[in-house]
Amino acid sequence: MAQWLKDNSSDSDIVISTRARIARNVSGIPFPHKIRNTDKEELVKRPAIQKFCSNGSDFILKEMKDLSQNERNALVEQHVISRDLVGRDDGAVITSPDGSISIMLMEEDHYRIQYLTGGFNPEEAYQVAGNVEKMLGSSVSYAYNDRFGYLTACPTNLGTGLRIGVMMHLKGHVLSNNIKDLQSGLGRLGLTIRGAYGEGSTPIADCYQISNQVTLGISEQEIVQNIRQFVGRLINQERDVRNILYKNNKLELEDSVYRAYGILKNAKKMSSDEANRYLSTLSFGVSLGIMKPCRETDIYRLMIETMPATLRREAETAIERDIRRAEIIQKVID
């Protein structure tokens, strides 16, 4: 689970993951919300399944109709599929064994190809997603025209169809009430800030996703460079804010980090909201060197592994689940 979260990944004190997502459609047929049933099976799903799940391939196909609501939600929590795909019974996802590559079929577009990697790696994220896109492109003809580039159901993805999203733990900006200023600053640069699960989602555990808002009239390389430049700057800014906060509020911050640790280490049961809140504070404390009961990536992994749908087991009560959540956390936090 969340095997893409690797230890010692770059800038992991602030950045949880980098994701590249490419939207593509098959030429000559309607987009998913207008497509005919025969076309979706024959012209959209079959070529992708044949390409990636043929004999000898270790890629895994999951049809939404074969998954329970909870199983679908768990895939969202692990960032393998989008929230949009959950509600589409005709949708499917093809994933690599570690979940880092996923190809969503019949999402808002026929294909959403994504690659997820730990830490701050926009170049690697785009390169891998781009390679997968090329592989699929050898089996299908993509909808494209010279003026608008790759054609997508929503005009906000036109052109490259590429969105690079960097998941960041912005506790310093949250504590210093700087998120709103950040929103306006990023907006001017053609970037946007969203909750952890994309468009319209609320932030969890002070984690936010920064991504490019513009996709047309800009090349893939420029999108990658913009993200490298501005998110790189934001990483340094978050570190600076954290250091200033610590310098000016040493006792308060140390107290809250030790309290978070105490509760995480000793609680007998723990809700998801509570776990996220304390894990966020603990990660903040680890990055500042206040204490080091584990690495930041261990904490990010716990955040994902203790999410409600991911943790849920059949016939288990909410209390039993909260007990298990506390136990899982205590196995990791020393």
Place this chain on the structure above:
Amino acid sequence: MLCNDCGKNEATIHSINYINGEKSELHVCAECAKNHPELNFGFNSFGFNALEPTDLIKKFFGLGNDSLIGQIANEIHCKTCNSTLSDFNKTGLFGCPDCYDTFAEEIIPVLQKTQPAVSHKGNVPVNKEQDPEDKEKDEKLQSLQEKLKKMISEEKYEEAAKIRDEIKAMKGE
């Protein structure tokens, strides 16, 4: 431009909204923007509120309501998928790739406000990649055009005229 509210500071935040075809503008400084809760989600570089992109497009067309644009264009259908602009108004989604040809006139002004340019600059599909000779010609043309601009800006008109003729010859004009 001075701030609409205080009239003292330079307006740095420009919000343009289209609701049912009616345009409303607001130009304020960063300080006064704090008094406008509708602006508090920040702004993008193109002067619109940084709403989610889908919201932006919906708002531009006055979507969700029976917008004027929707009513006028009701008769135009995409020949491939039968979608109308009203369908787009409801969902923010086009029905098929051909809708971009059918509704190009309507979508281009929106894209001009939301994207850096309405001209694709990125990768092209493998089967559409340019002939190497054409590509070389395009690159040479582009380089000549840049050179032309430079000569004009440096007021070297004789050399500029030569380059202009060279460009014309390449284009076969």
